[in-house]
Amino acid sequence: MQPDNTPFRLGFVTGATPDKWAARWRERHRRPLELVPVEETDQARVLAEDAVDMCLVRLPVTGDDLHVVRLYDEQPVVVVADEHVVTAVDEVTLADLADEQLVTDPDLVPGWAATSTVERLDWPAMTPREAVEVAASGAGVAILPLSVARLLHRKDAAHRPVVDLAPTTVALAWKRDRDDDWTQEMVGIARGRTSRSSRR
Template sequence: MTGSEVPPSFRLAYVPGVTPTKWVRIWNERLPGIPLTLVAVAPAEAADALRAGEADAGFVRLPIDRTDLSAIPLYTETTVVVIPKDHLVATAEEVSTEDLADEIVLHPLDDTLDWDALPGRPAIERPATTEDAVELVAAGIGVLVVPQSLARLYHRKDLTYRPLTGAPESRVALSWLEEETTDLVEEFIGIVRGRTVNSSRGRSLAAPAPAPAQPKGKRPAPGGARKPTGGKTAGKNPRGGAGAPKGGKGGGKRGKPRGR
């Protein structure tokens, strides 16, 4: 490798709540010589990080401006409401937005849900982050509506959450800069989509699969010699066999004629 060459690597951005562990493990198994680096980004900054070349691909929350970005939607999260454990609605298995009509519903600046209209009553100020909003819920100031993965990420022992109906849902997608669809990006797309290492798009950079084991048994004779057909042994006389002695048993000598 010359001084101007840079060894290959792959940078993967991800927003809070997304757990890329499974895909990173498969990458490391298939491409052990190409390190994958994780880059944590805020939801509002994910698209700009891809455009600025800070990551080769990233897990983002939709919607995003897709003018120059490609995106593959992966899954949709359940929306939940985060509440104190002693809150009245904590006794229910599921909550609707109508149940929050009298509640102060916190709306952090990094909210990932695409609301038409927030339920409940607005707070005097918007918290800067979802994590800050969770702290306010714990202080009894209001409730918070988030994707379930964020409720788990910022979990506290004094809080709980319940599924919320009538609220928008968050969709997670794999995104990358369209003009930078490199071989490594294609490899990661294949991993996320569940392609095997032997698929048409997943075999160029991955480590080659081991050759199948040869069945145990006798090896063929050198030169490709084959066993004679018909059950006869090569070189033997069909009657007496090759190399039979001229005298004695099995020989060709006649006995004495009988007397007359």
């Protein structure tokens, strides 16, 4: 690959952990790597606007002009106040949460509308951190990917797996017109290819 002194910008959504890949990149290349935190609601926008070269996204991500490489799945969990009844069990189902106020976006929780038995309050849109704060207060519950719940953990909150929810998927995404040797190098690092292994 040709030398390049401009930073390669890798975006990552909350909960994704690119540090290991960044270390491998820096071991192999002199080209600077810039890690750019991205809110999940902004992941499609930063790609469309070329604010990053690639992004660790949480599927689905919109955009017909994107390459997407799935990396790993995550278990969804419910975040509750530390004295909530849910903390007495090791795992829950959606039905166990049917009478709870969901503070995160119900459209992101398949089956919630059909399961819930209470009228949802008019909650404003929240970042994951805000949703965890509200859940910790006891006013409602939040359903988030496990890595996000771990990252935002508080002493006054707890989380449990929601076993009948499909996993969420973390993937690498980039625009087709930005597909070059550098993006493929990052794909290889994320997939565990060594510096000596073939891209094929």
